Amino acid sequence: MDEFKDLIIYHNYLKRIYIVKRIKLNFLIILLFLFSFSLSEKSFSKGDLTRQKPIEVEVFFKGKIGETHFYDPSILKFKTGKLYKLKLTNVSDSKHYFTSINFSNSIFTRKVQVIKNNKKIAEIKGKIDEVEVFPENTLEWWFVPIRTGEFNDLFCDLKDKKSGKLHAEMGMKGQIIIE
Numbered sequence: 164m165d166e167f168k169d170l171i172i173y174h175n176y177l178k179r180i181y182i183v184k185r186i187k188l189n190f191l192i193i194l195l196f197l198f199s200f201s202l203s204e205k206s207f208s209k210g211d212l213t214r215q216k217p218i219e220v221e222v223f224f225k226g227k228i229g230e231t232h233f234y235d236p237s238i239l240k241f242k243t244g245k246l247y248k249l250k251l252t253n254v255s256d257s258k259h260y261f262t263s264i265n266f267s268n269s270i271f272t273r274k275v276q277v278i279k280n281n282k283k284i285a286e287i288k289g290k291i292d293e294v295e296v297f298p299e300n301t302l303e304w305w306f307v308p309i310r311t312g313e314f315n316d317l318f319c320d321l322k323d324k325k326s327g328k329l330h331a332e333m334g335m336k337g338q339i340i341i342e
Contacts, residue, residue, distance in 0.1 A: 232330040240342065
């Protein structure tokens with residue numbers, strides 16, 4: 164009789180262990196299920212991000228020697244995970260730089276294309292920290308933002324031929340926002 168009683172106690176003990184393990188397993192399954200729904204579709208992308216249809220943004224380099232130099236627009240906004248084609252068009256009488264180290268460290272550059280007379284004449288690949296665009300020319304910078312931030316380090320550090328001031332001191336600076 165004591166052996167039977169011990170057997171029943173042992174059986175009940177095993178039953179409790181089984182129930183506890185089953186509860187833990189169900190809890191983990193529920194957690195995984197909830198976790199999978201908490202991840203928005205925007206967190207993950209399908210396929211090659213650099214092969215999306217690009218969003219075109221154009222910035223004009225404007226100004227006049229001895230007077231002023233500026234980016235138009237001077238505030239640029241981008242979103243992570245989207246492919247952009249940033250057209251940098253110099254309509255001024257001076258060459259200009261487009262420099263923002265924080266921006267270049269927050270994007271993946273697919274390519275930079277040099278445009279002359281509406282024809283692509285060169286393509287550069289790899290990490291780009293700054294570009295220089297000569298008067299009456301356009302450059303296309305294809306990239307995907309990969310890190311958010313607000314960057315106030317967009318500037319041109321060339322000297323004006325007449326005043327001797329840096330183009331940034333004459334107004335050629337800006338802000339880049341990646342959301």
